[in-house]
Amino acid sequence: MIEVHELTKRYGDREAVKRISFSAARGQVLGFLGPNGAGKTTTMRMLTGFLPPSSGTARIAGFDIFSQSAEVRRRIGYLPENPPLYLDMTVRSYLTFVARLKGIERGRVRSACEDVIERTGLGNVAGRLLAHLSKGYKQRAGLAQALIHDPEVLVLDEPTIGLDPRQIIEIRQLIKTLAGNRTVILSTHILPEVAQVCDKVVIINEGRIVCEDTIANLTRTATLEEVFLRYITADSAAAEDVAHGPGSAAEL
Amino acid sequence: MRNILTIAGRELRAIFASPIAYVVMTGFLLLGGWFFFNLLARFNLLVSMYSSFQGGAEAMERLNVNEFVIGPLFHNLSVVLLIIVPMITMRSFAEEKRAGTYELLLTSPIATWEIVVGKFLGVVSFIALMIGLTSVYGIILSLYGNPELGIMLAGYLGLLLLGITFVAIGLFASSLTENQIIAAVTGLVMLLLLFVIAWPADSAGPTIGAVLRYVSVTEHFADMIRGVIDTSTLVYFATMIVGWLFLTQRSVESIRWR
Numbered sequence: 001m002i003e004v005h006e007l008t009k010r011y012g013d014r015e016a017v018k019r020i021s022f023s024a025a026r027g028q029v030l031g032f033l034g035p036n037g038a039g040k041t042t043t044m045r046m047l048t049g050f051l052p053p054s055s056g057t058a059r060i061a062g063f064d065i066f067s068q069s070a071e072v073r074r075r076i077g078y079l080p081e082n083p084p085l086y087l088d089m090t091v092r093s094y095l096t097f098v099a100r101l102k103g104i105e106r107g108r109v110r111s112a113c114e115d116v117i118e119r120t121g122l123g124n125v126a127g128r129l130l131a132h133l134s135k136g137y138k139q140r141a142g143l144a145q146a147l148i149h150d151p152e153v154l155v156l157d158e159p160t161i162g163l164d165p166r167q168i169i170e171i172r173q174l175i176k177t178l179a180g181n182r183t184v185i186l187s188t189h190i191l192p193e194v195a196q197v198c199d200k201v202v203i204i205n206e207g208r209i210v211c212e213d214t215i216a217n218l219t220r221t222a223t224l225e226e227v228f229l230r231y232i233t234a235d236s237a238a239a240e241d242v243a244h245g246p247g248s249a250a251e252l
Numbered sequence: 253m254r255n256i257l258t259i260a261g262r263e264l265r266a267i268f269a270s271p272i273a274y275v276v277m278t279g280f281l282l283l284g285g286w287f288f289f290n291l292l293a294r295f296n297l298l299v300s301m302y303s304s305f306q307g308g309a310e311a312m313e314r315l316n317v318n319e320f321v322i323g324p325l326f327h328n329l330s331v332v333l334l335i336i337v338p339m340i341t342m343r344s345f346a347e348e349k350r351a352g353t354y355e356l357l358l359t360s361p362i363a364t365w366e367i368v369v370g371k372f373l374g375v376v377s378f379i380a381l382m383i384g385l386t387s388v389y390g391i392i393l394s395l396y397g398n399p400e401l402g403i404m405l406a407g408y409l410g411l412l413l414l415g416i417t418f419v420a421i422g423l424f425a426s427s428l429t430e431n432q433i434i435a436a437v438t439g440l441v442m443l444l445l446l447f448v449i450a451w452p453a454d455s456a457g458p459t460i461g462a463v464l465r466y467v468s469v470t471e472h473f474a475d476m477i478r479g480v481i482d483t484s485t486l487v488y489f490a491t492m493i494v495g496w497l498f499l500t501q502r503s504v505e506s507i508r509w510r
Contacts, residue, residue, distance in 0.1 A: 085351070
């Protein structure tokens with residue numbers, strides 16, 4: 001469903017994402033893990049067509065993200081790190097707007113809205129202004145926006161960030177129930193979240209993929225924390241060696 | 253077309269959802285009323301002065317309401333538009349970028365030119381409504397006097413085309429930044445330049461002078477207020493509007509090649 005091949009993003013001289021490749025099958029929930037600034041958001045922005053890659057390709061549902069961007073965008077639901085909400089609109093009018101934007105046929109706009117409102121549990125705030133909602137409900141509205149056109153692929157950028165524990169649990173539950181036969185990419189740096197929600201893990205550090213495996217395989221001998229730290233520190237140390245050589249490392 | 257209307261509808265709602273729309277509209281109509289009242293009062297004074305003169309009847313012939321009230325009114329309103337249009341267009345793109353909704357727009361299956369044209373139509377309908385409301389002045393004049401309707405309508409068309417051109421330029425300024433203040437100031441400076449670009453025309457030599465005069469919006473606008481609608485003026489406005497919208501589209505699209 002998602003095949004990423006040697007995807008690279010450069011900002012000027014700096015390579016934010018370096019030749020990454022990974023894949024996810026239909027129905028899989030893929031946890032995209034990494035420290036802050038590792039390149040998670042940049043990768044997601046490339047997959048959703050917001051930013052073009054500097055080189056490399058990715059195919060989503062068989063369509064190339066660069067040359068067939070419109071087809072890809074039709075099939076993808078994207079929740080950016082800050083939910084893209086128009087705070088001056090009510091939940092219902094906002095979702096109606098998004099439904100039209102996503103190209104849902106005129107006759108089905110209303111039912112698509114009501115459907116997604118129910119699935120994301122927004123029923124009792126549907127008539128309220130987005131500006132007046134709590135952070136948890138805003139996040140739900142963001143999810144509803146990503147889901148409204150029933151996309152084959154869902155891309156969620158840190159969907160639980162800044163929520164209180166109860167809200168985090170609710171959103172995770174929601175993501176699990178929404179997955180169904182969709183492919184979900186979910187970025188996070190909260191490890192237990194991955195263990196609870198995902199089938200497969202990709203760990204990215206300093207723009208490179210350092211690990212791609214299923215949860216079951218990774219946690220066979222160690223906890224996810226240990227695995228994560230091992231990969232991240234091993235990778236950083238290796239990078240350090242390459243950059244400075246053993247001599248300069250000793251001076252530190 | 254549907255995508256364009258969706259964006260246009262959202263833009264128009266956003267304008268009315270913020271207090272800016274009401275402040276701007278009230279200010280525009282208040283100033284318009286003030287100009288209208290004073291121009292009319294002056295016209296009245298002239299009429300009563302001339303009629304008390306010996307041989308004033310001849311001079312009275314030359315007093316005409318189109319030239320003494322409507323023309324100056326349109327000129328004054330054009331200056332007000334120059335200042336307030338950037339304040340309406342400033343949020344169009346800048347605010348979307350700041351709020352993160354830009355990502356929603358650009359990752360939706362909709363072309364960037366549809367976003368640009370949609371936003372343009374949304375703001376233009378607001379400006380058209382605002383200009384339309386000033387038609388009370390025309391109606392009052394027609395009830396109590398007999399202005400030449402054709403000239404007045406040409407002037408209105410001129411004011412509308414001027415406002416639409418300003419919107420296209422303001423949108424371009426907004427597409428450059430995520431800071432609304434910068435968008436407003438950039439837009440204002442660009443519009444002012446467009447107003448005064450013909451100032452050196454007399455000293456710049458015949459060719460450059462003619463080019464500057466053609467580029468400047470003021471002469472075309474003045475023509476229309478005098479009731480002259482010629483093809484070169486219409487071509488001028490059409491080129492300006494389409495050209496600036498094209499540049500806006502390139503500017504929005506540029507995120508994809510940076």
